[in-house]
Amino acid sequence: MRDDLLGHYEVYVVSRELKGELGVALLDTGSQVSLVKESSLIKFSKEKDKNLRICGVTGKQMEIKGKVKLRIENTLEPLYQICYVVDSLPRNLDIILGQDWLDNAGYGFQKKTPVIIPPYSEQVIKCKTLEKGVRFIEHQILQPGLICAASLVNCETFEFPCLVMNLTDKPICMTADPKLEKPPTMLHRQNFKNQTNRIKRLQLLKENLRLDHITEGASDIRKICEEYVDIFKLPGDSLTATSAAEHTIPTPTIPKGKAITLRNYRLPEAQQQEIKRQVTQMLEEDIVTPSNSGWNFPLLVVPKKLDASGKRKWRICVDFRKLNEVTVGDSYPLPNIQDILDKLGRARYFTALDCASGYLQVPIAEEDRCKTAFSTADGHFEYKRMPFGLKSAPSTFQRMMNNVLSELIGNRCLVYMDDILIIGETLEEHNSKLRAVFEKLHESNLKIEPDKCEFLKEELSYLGHIVTAEGVKPDDKKIEAVVKFPIPQSQKDVKSFLGLAGYYRKFIADFSAIARPLTNLLKKENEWNWTEKEQTSFDLLKIKLTNTPLLQYPDFSKPFILTTDASGYAIGAILSQGKLGQDKPIAYASRTLNKAELNYATVEKELLAIVWACKHFRPYLLGRKFQIVTDHKGLTWIFNVKDPSSRLMRWKLLLEEYDYEIQYRAGHRNCNADSLSRYPIQCFNVNVEEITNERKQKIIAEMHNCPVGGHQGIQRTIERIKLYISWPGLEQDVIKYIRECKTCQLNKETRPNIKLPLTVTDTRNIPWEKVYLDVVGPLPTTETGMKYILTCQDNLSKYFIVIPMQNQTADEVTDVFVKNIILSYGIPTEIVTDQGSNFMSDVFKRICKLFQIEKVCTTAYHPESNGALERTHKTLTNYLRCFCDKKLNDWDEWLPFACFTYNTTPHSITKYTPYEVLFGRVANIPGKLQRQPQPIYNFDDIVLEIKQKMQTCQQLAKERLIKFKESQGQKVKSNSYEFKENDLALLRIENRQKLDPLWKGPYEIKKIQGSNAVIQELGKRRHQEVHINRLKPYFFHSISENADT
Structure with a gap:
């Protein structure tokens, strides 16, 4: 029997010897004999042919129960076939009709001259039927992908031309004699449409299966999938319902005839089409x-x-x-x-x-x-x-x-x-x-x-x-969410982070001890205070997750090793297997001690670690002998104490159900449990107890500062050191050292998030009381010689004005400001500008004094101080990019259009167009869209109407601006790190070459003035005032300073 034909030639057979007189048969040209399943027969002869041996597709010999002569009545005249009786047949088959049946019935091709049909092609073959009375041959499926077209039979010669089509991507060989062909069997003729659909489904399945990675066994997987093609949901299939379950919704508290009816939510119009599409599909x-x-x-x-x-x-x-x-x-549980x-x-x-x-x-x-x-x-x-x-x-x-x-x-x-x-x-x-x-x-x-x-x-x-x-490890895609988690700003953020990281705690030795500073933040009695200790814990958990060991699977036929340890505030354990000293971890577990446990004596904490670890790993340990490895020698004899305390007695009773042996291992050899690194590769025979703090610092300096160390980051430095040596707390030592490395501080971008809370600026009552000025450029010179843009925006209405300029000298800026802004819109009460030389010039200051305008300057290199205007600049430049020609020398022609577009579009915060807030009406815009007919007013009425509308617009605009600023101020929270007077800091260099340092200093902070700081470089007298966002804290380290190479 050929397993690859299963399911492709199934037919129904009518026979009186079968139960129900109907059975499912498989036409198998690869089987030399015909077989029938014992359970499908009414009776049969138990006579056996001793010289006959039948083997299945796997080569395994099949037991013959007997034989039976079946009277098969599918054809015009009944045919008899000897079938051998066996225990079972593949799938739901009752009979396999082999080559002996096909020859006996006159079906199939005679195996003489081979005919090869190329892929995706057709070929005419001369055929002849031996069945009398046949005048028409219907289209048939010869095998998957091979179709025989319908044909008329010559009444005298019984010959007919047969068009055979190969729909597969491989050539098919048919063994036949062109002079004497017989038609494909009429017996297994099936619904042509269904078979064609099956071929299409097989092709779709092939396109959607992902088997390219398989180097061995791909064909077997494909055959199994093709055999069960009906269980795959392929493109174009409707989703069917299973008969294996039914979901119920018991609501006993709702009386019969009553119902819960809730109003629908209002949804955006843009989502209505998507709702309609999905509901239609369902x-x-x-x-x-x-x-x-x-x-x-x-x-x-x-x-x-x-x-x-x-x-x-x-x-x-x-x-x-x-x-x-x-x-x-329904309390049915999910698997663990x-x-x-x-x-x-x-x-x-x-x-x-x-x-x-x-x-x-x-x-x-x-x-x-x-x-x-x-x-x-x-x-x-x-x-x-x-x-x-x-x-x-x-x-x-x-x-x-x-x-x-x-x-x-x-x-x-x-x-x-x-x-x-x-x-x-x-x-x-x-x-x-x-x-x-x-x-x-x-x-x-x-x-x-x-x-x-x-x-x-x-x-x-x-x-x-x-x-x-070999084992199991965290999915990199899943832990990416933990690694990229931002610095927590609240207890809720800490809970979220610990929830994500805690899913993989079994991979991290001493997880609870590392996370203790973070868990302490969640206690009700503790106020929120994010310090260096919490930051180190936060960073270390991320590092641990990106460097987790591969945990092996437990082998329950081998003994387990339970290694435990206790510190002043946490207990931990490792479940492992293998030779002691070369054992490989299966899982890590740890937890922090509660208030009462913190008062236990050292020996009690060590014993608590054992008791807790046995309970935690109970499914692995109970009923099996295992070793408990500890670095506390007292535990090997403590159970021999004649009069133990009630606590020790209780623990002793808890441990009596386990079959264990306590093994002592010295602390410096028990790094598995009390070191943060599970598998350091030790090339030096160094006892970790002999490494002094000074020696540790020198090792880190050598591995980090030298040219082959390259001032690499924390994780790469840790991995580099571990190639040669390790000690408990290595990661924390490296984090502290690199944070204090002067070269890294001056040349790397990394810095804590020290952004100050958003300063909520005032919002004026009426338009044009306060305006913002700035200069954009230089831009590509236009044909009229323009190179710069003077921009102006109103604080309340957000009305935007742009004027092109040939240069940005003080005289040019002052002249444009007076003629195009003051003389067109009036004199503002206050002007906000940056510290550009044109705005700081005497001529501009004299103009402001002349018109009694209060002039305010933003902090240098801090564009956020003029944030609203900076955002408007982005809108302006986006517009110009879209409409300017390739040479970019006509941008001045598009400026009025850009300005008009901005002013006639509703602002995202005020919800009014700047034009409407300033002028009291909606602007008429060019195009086919026309506004609705407006009422006709007399002069007095329209003046009153416009005044009222302007007051309403301006009041609502102000309220919305204030509400938005306050909400933004609440969102942008300060990091717990705050600069104080006498702190050391580095100043970001704004104008620098590519390979220049990013920072300079250190500077001492002399005074904090709101969001600015007065700083003085060490060893110099000059003071300067800068925005705090340009600073980052500087950490001094004596070895880092002296050992840098």
């Missing part, structure tokens, strides 16, 4: 249906991740929170992720399957569908399938998956929600398990996504971990 796939339900819950539209093309996608969902409040919950990972030992091959929109394959009980109703602009609908957001939906789905795969979970596959993991030590074992899982999914009508499935991998991402044959 109607087509029978996921939702029109409803008359009295229940109604509001609809939400939430953004999904950008797709590969950078396009935003959306997901519609229903807010079922009120329904969930009255729904009785650690239990799943523990079962991966010895596996070499991994396959991950992903259910296609798993929830939406589960139907909702008909009586509960009305409770899921929602409304759109196009009608009222209810779900027929289980959507996201329903209470107990995870329990329903997990129960279903466990029931479907109950016979396979544990030894053949592992399941967590819609993620199925198949493992195997060999290809044959893996493929056998894969086939078994596919069969169960097929029986339950569950679909999987081919492009999300990963087949036959030796390293795979599963449940946030990378699983390999």
Whole structure:
């Protein structure tokens, strides 16, 4: 029998010897004899042919129970066939009709002259039928991808031309005699349309399967997938419903006939089309249906991740929170992720399957569908399938998956929600398990996504971990969120960070001890105070996560080693296996001590570490003999104390259920538990207790400062040192040293976030009281000689004015300001400018004094002081880029258009156009759009109307500006690091060459004046005032200063 033909030649056979007189047969040209399954027969002869041996496709001999003569009545005249009786046949087959049947019935091609049909081509073959009375041959499927067209038979010669088409990408060889051809068997003629669809599905499956990475066994995986092509959701398929489960929504507190009805949320018009599209698609796939339900819950539209093309996608969902409040919950548990990972030992091959929109394959009980109703602009609908957001939906789905795969979970596959993991030590074992899982999914009508499935991998991402044959480690993509986590600004931020990092705490030795400064911040009695201690803890956890060891899988046939340790404020443990001293970690565990435990004696803390570790790793240790390794010698005899305290007695009783042996190992040899580094590579025979602090500093200086050290970052320096030596606390020592390295401080961008709280500027009551001035340029010289732009913006209305200039001298700027701004819009009360020489000149100051204008300057190199105008400049330059020609010498012609566009567009904060706030009406703009007809006023009425409208616009604009500034001020919180007088700081160099240092100094801070600081360079007398955002703290280190090379 040829396994690759299974399922491709299945037919129905009519025979009186079969139960029900009907059976499923497989036409198999690769089988020399015909077989029948024992359970499909009414009776048979137990006579056996002693000289006959039958082997299956694997070469394994099959036991013959007997034989039977079947009367097969499918053809015009009944045919008899001897079939050998066997225990079982593949899949749902009753009979295999082999070559003996085909020859006996006169079907199939005679094996003489071979005919080769090239890929994607057709060929005419002369054929002849031996069946009398046949006048017409219908189109037929000879084998997948090989189709025979319909043809008329010559009544006298029984010959006919047969057009055979090869739809595959490979040549197909047909053995036949062109002079005497017989038509393909009429017996297995099937629905042509269904077979053509199957061929298309096979082609789609091939395009969507990801098998390019497989170097061995790809063809076997492809064959299994093709055999079960119906379980894959391919492009164009509708999502079907499974028969394996049904979701119920019990609401006993809601009387019959009553319903919860909530008003819909208002959604943007831009999202209405997306809602309509998705609801229409769900109607087509029978996921939702029109409803008359009295229940109604509001609809939400939430953004999904950008797709590969950078396009935003959306997901519609229903807010079922009120329904969930009255729904009785289902407590069916989800699997423990650690239990799943523990079962991966010895596996070499991994396959991950992903259910296609798993929830939406589960139907909702008909009586509960009305409770899921929602409304759109196009009608009222209810779900027929289980959507996201329903209470107990995870329990329903997990129960279903466990029931479907109950016979396979544990030894053949592992399941967590819609993620199925198949493992195997060999290809044959893996493929056998894969086939078994596919069969169960097929029986339950569950679909999987081919492009999300990963087949036959030796390293795979599963449940946030990378699983390999050697062990498990965190998924780099998942820990990226931890590594890129910004410096926390509140207790909520700290909770979020510890929640993300804590998911991988089993990979980090002494996690609790490292995180202790952060966990202390969460205590109610502690005020928020982010200091150097918390920052070090925060940075060290990130470093640890990016340098986690590979944890091996537990082997329950081998003994475990439990290594414990206690410090003044935390306890820790490592579960490992292997020869003592060469053991490899399975998991790390640690926690901080509570207030009472902090008062324990040292020996009690060490014993507490053992008791807690045994309870924590109880699933591994109970019922097995294991070693406890400790660096506290007293623990080896403490249980022999005749009159132990009640606490020691309680702990002794707790440990009596375990079978263990305590092994003492000196502290300097027990670095596994009390060192932050699990596997330092030691090339020197150095006792870590002998490394003095001075020696440590010199080692770091040598590895960091010298030319081959290269002043690299923290992580690279740590890894470089570990190649040769390690000691407890190495990471913290390196972090402190590099932070204080003067060369790094002067030449690297890194600095703490010391941005001050946003200064909320005042907002004036009427337009043109306060304006902002600036000069943009130099720009490409225009044909009229213009090179600069004088810009002006009103503080309240945001009205924007631009005037081109040939140069930016003080005289030019002053002249343009007076003629184009003051004489057109009036004299402002206050002007804000930067410290440019043109605005600081005597001529400009005299003009301000003449018109009684208060002049205010921003801080040098701090454009944020004039932030509103700087943002408007970006809008201006974007406009000019879009409309200027390639030479960029006509920008002055586009300036008036850019200015008009800005002033007639509603401002994002005030919600009014600057034009309307200043002039009291909406501007008429060019184009086909016309405003609605306006009422006709007499002169007095229109003056009053404009005044009232201007007052309303200006008042609302002011309120909205103030509200926005206050909200921004609350968002931008200060980091806990604050400069104080006498602190040392470095000053950022603004105008520098590429290889110049980024910072200079150090400077001493003499005085803090709001957001500015008065600084003095060490050894010099000159003072200068700068904005604090240009500073970063300077850390002095004597070795760093002296050992730099």
